[in-house]
Amino acid sequence: MPWDRNQMAARAAEELEDGMYVNLGIGIPTLVANYVGDKDITLQSENGMLGMGPFPFEGEEDPDLINAGKQTITELSRTAYFDSAQSFGMIRGGKIAAAILGAMEVAENGDLANWMIPGKLVKGMGGAMDLVAGVGRVIVVMDHTNKHGDSKLLKACTLPLTGKGVVDRIITNLGVLDVVEGGLKIVECADGVTEDELRAATEATLV
């Protein structure tokens, strides 16, 4: 059985180490926060916050306290606030250990596409280009194939790039792969998924 969304998030949480400052993207990456366990992880929200807490209780929403997805959130005892220039200063400056984010396509050379489909409505890249260019480690969490069953792990991206050669590790519903010299390397298969099944679902060169 391939991993479901929560199992992918739990696997991604294993990438995080005690003491890390981490930025989580929207979607499955947001779920990673539920699986960090006892590890001392500080979440950054790029609109200007370190130490992002959970959603507020009903009736305690604060319009001055939102995350990068514009959702109401809470602060923690460790929280610090700052402006957008400083927020992206710490991102661009390599102070954030890792970003976990979703993707439409990843290429075998680490190219990432996740912000735009030509001919469709273009909403913008937000902070994604800054994050993938600046953080220490870029971990993509996504389904291995798209809704048509085509591989999202490609020899070359077909969509406009978010970053060139930026992805370090890919966690999909079928397993975990690293971007290495010459292509992608299988790190592990999801429980019950065979290496042959993972290979068959992957267009990118596997080394």
Next chain:
Amino acid sequence: MNKIYPSAEAALDGLLRDDLLIAAGGFGLCGIPELLIDAIVASGVKNLTIASNNCGVDGFGLGKLLDTRQIKKMMSSYVGENDEFMRQYLSGELEIEFNPQGTLAERMRAGGCGIPGFYTKTGVGTVIAEGKEVKSWNGQDYILEEGIFADLSIVKAWKADDTGNLIFRKTARNFNPPAAMCGKVCVAEVEEIVPRGSLDPDLIHLPGIYVHRLIQGAHEKRIEQRTTRKREDA
């Protein structure tokens, strides 16, 4: 030196004309200068270029200036929350210059610091890099991005003293300080103006040197995505 004005309209008197480049603070609907936006709508000035991370939502925030067709061009990182924005963009009535969010913030900060350009690795190898100078340091490519020098800045803070020293609240700070810094003139709207000496000088987020005019007023502070958890989950 009196920086305090009785209304948003009064604070913008003499500053507004067609074709301005305006830098606006705010992220989504959080920390946006609601009162100054309403006054710009009422003024009727048009062909505005606005540097702001987002463009409000339909009928609120900068979205109001879309409804009245006063915006010619947006410099933003994300504009996904607004149907009227998409309609005007797809019909060619509105231009958009997409900026990566951190590049937009740094362009504002740089402009405010007298820095006409800076190199960043954000966007290297993407459409954002097209037409921009590329320079290499230690084997890493960087692209040249330009500082933003706005004609006018409009920002929202929590508290000000009468000299314009500003304090923001939580994530409503966001783009407000860099937006304030990059304008020739900055007008700030706050929830409360207090006498000088009432704010701890060590806790000022933006010194009053960047703030030329001030107004105080009530803010709607609309929430874009109300997300909560149930108490039994705690």
